[in-house]
Amino acid sequence: MTEWFETTETTEEAIMAATYRALRAHGYAGTTISRIGEEFEKSQSLLYYHYDDKDDLLADFLSYLLDRLEADLRATTVTEPRERLEALLDKLAPVDPDVERRQFFQALLEMRAQTPHQPVYREQFERSDALIVDDITATIEAGIEEGVFETVAAEQTAEYIYSTLYGALDRCVTLGQWDSLAQTRRELDRYIETRLLTVEASE
Amino acid sequence: MTEWFETTETTEEAIMAATYRALRAHGYAGTTISRIGEEFEKSQSLLYYHYDDKDDLLADFLSYLLDRLEADLRATTVTEPRERLEALLDKLAPVDPDVERRQFFQALLEMRAQTPHQPVYREQFERSDALIVDDITATIEAGIEEGVFETVAAEQTAEYIYSTLYGALDRCVTLGQWDSLAQTRRELDRYIETRLLTVEASE
Structure with a gap:
């Protein structure tokens, strides 16, 4: 799965890559929006613009992973x-x-x-x-x-x-x-x- | 497992039964020493006398369950x-x-x-x-x-x-x-x- 996050062309990909890094580093309970922000390469305001809270963001992250898995299986x-x-x-x-x-x-x-x-x-x-x-x-x-x-x-x-x-x-x-x-x-x-x-x- | 907690003769058994009820009602994240206390039939001070924190009590609870399982398997x-x-x-x-x-x-x-x-x-x-x-x-x-x-x-x-x-x-x-x-x-x-x-x- 690591290789999925090596190139991040869109803002969505960059957010997902930051979430992945935060989850690995801090575990689920320790992951907060602010810690995802620390891993985020772009402006943190972008992150808060897209997401209200951690659960919202993590649900999107799971959905993103599943889309990748689905595409992977199809390919x-x-x-x-x-x-x-x-x-x-x-x-x-x-x-x-x-x-x-x-x-x-x-x-x-x-x-x-x-x-x-x-x-x-x-x-x-x-x-x-x-x-x-x-x-x-x-x-x-x-x-x-x-x-x-x-x-x-x-x-x-x-x-x-x-x-x-x-x-x-x-x-x-x-x-x-x-x-x-x-x-x-x-x-x-x-x-x-x-x-x-x-x-x-x-x- | 329910039947294990129907008779509670010792203080330990009463604490374990209260823990079991609190976990069922509130889940792991929602279980606190104070909520276990609400399920406890004896004086709450007894609970605080035996345990410093929730993790301490829950580790003991797991150990108690395992002792019962072990005895059960042996029998x-x-x-x-x-x-x-x-x-x-x-x-x-x-x-x-x-x-x-x-x-x-x-x-x-x-x-x-x-x-x-x-x-x-x-x-x-x-x-x-x-x-x-x-x-x-x-x-x-x-x-x-x-x-x-x-x-x-x-x-x-x-x-x-x-x-x-x-x-x-x-x-x-x-x-x-x-x-x-x-x-x-x-x-x-x-x-x-x-x-x-x-x-x-x-x-």
Whole structure:
């Protein structure tokens, strides 16, 4: 995700990049509009012109990330179902993320824990989960169509795969034990082999 | 868990019951020592005598819950590996919890999102994850020993099963979509059948 914020051509991109840096540096609870302003390269008045408060800005930030993820998924050139599924898992839960990315995951997770109290965040995370589950579902359906995946309930399987990945990532972030993500990922790959791949595709 | 707090014989139990009620009513962020005091049946000065601040009290509360879970797991009379595994999954992530329990899971999750900033919580959640993963691992090892489970890497499988369950529960709590827990649980049961149960045990 870091690379998304390397070039900031528009004011919106510059605000989003500053938000990203503030979240990484201060976490969700410690991020304020004023701290985002400190990371902002342009005039701070621009920031206050666009946003009333932190929640407003962070909801927009989540929406921006999701637009990027959506565009990213659409642009994926991998069409072979199994490869596409693996590429998606790698993108969503990289097994050995760098420190910056870990800090960012942590801030996202804190925002997510706020969803029951913050409808503006909740909408965005609902969209995020739906986007990801839909993409996994479509990939599984394509695999069934092509005869490389068994005829499983595609959406149920997608919910399951995403919950596993999400749970592993969440546990790593909250306890800082990144080894368990690799373990879970290995076992998820075995699940895909044994439950999803047809005998012909496994050979 | 509700039933744990129905009888409160000691002062400690009364404090824990008050904490449980305050967390359910106000969530983690809204819970203060004074609000726990409002739920406390005895003199509030007793509360301030025992605890300096909210984090101190909540860390003790987590520790108390874990002691109960540990005693509960030890007291489980089910020894048949597959049944024991299913009973454990039911206990950790009940598919259709009541509103009280949902509110409580929400408060726990918010506390968990604080772990990177709160070492006193982190210790407790580390203990909780280790306790659960160890119990699942021991159950899988017993199943392999008895010939009802395939010879899998027990700890890796346990990490995987717990991550799946935890992720599904977390997603339900944060988005309020409890249907997805039932879907993931059905697929987890299929995983246990196809990847874990030996052919003999499946028949």
